[in-house]
Amino acid sequence: MMTAMSVVYKIVPGALWEQARQTGVFHGAPIDFTDGYIHLSTGKQVKQTAALYFAGQTDLLLVAIDGDALGDKLVFEVSRGGDLFPHHYASLPLSAVLWEKPLPLGPDGAHIFPDLAE
DSSP, X not given: OOOGGGEEEEEEEHHHHHHHHHHTEEOOOHHHHHHTSEEOBOTTTHHHHHHHHSTTOOSEEEEEEEGGGGGGGEEXXXXXXXXXXXXXXXXXXXXXXXXXXXXXXXXXSSBOOOOOOO
16 A cells, blocks of 8 residues: 555646657656756645646646655655655656646636645
8 A cells, every 4th residue: 555655746748748658758847857857746745836837837737656666766855945845866657657637727727636645
């Protein structure tokens, strides 16, 4: 049984994720390439991540990932507000993906999230 702490999340534009589906590996978004790791969030962090970095964007997916499957390439490091954020220092194999769901915008302009493991 997976603990809630082992689930991490990635918000991804649909077109970028479609490329990953075709290859079986997600190599990252432009900001990931710039920073040298794939930015991820915990269940408690991902809504703020969406509000800060994806405000008003449509055609997004929320991808849940088994953090345990990423091994020692997944590192929790101090980031926004002093919180520990999950950073993945490798390409992300789709075999580690638990699920992917649309992340639509609600009438208030905020993204509507499914239930998350926090």
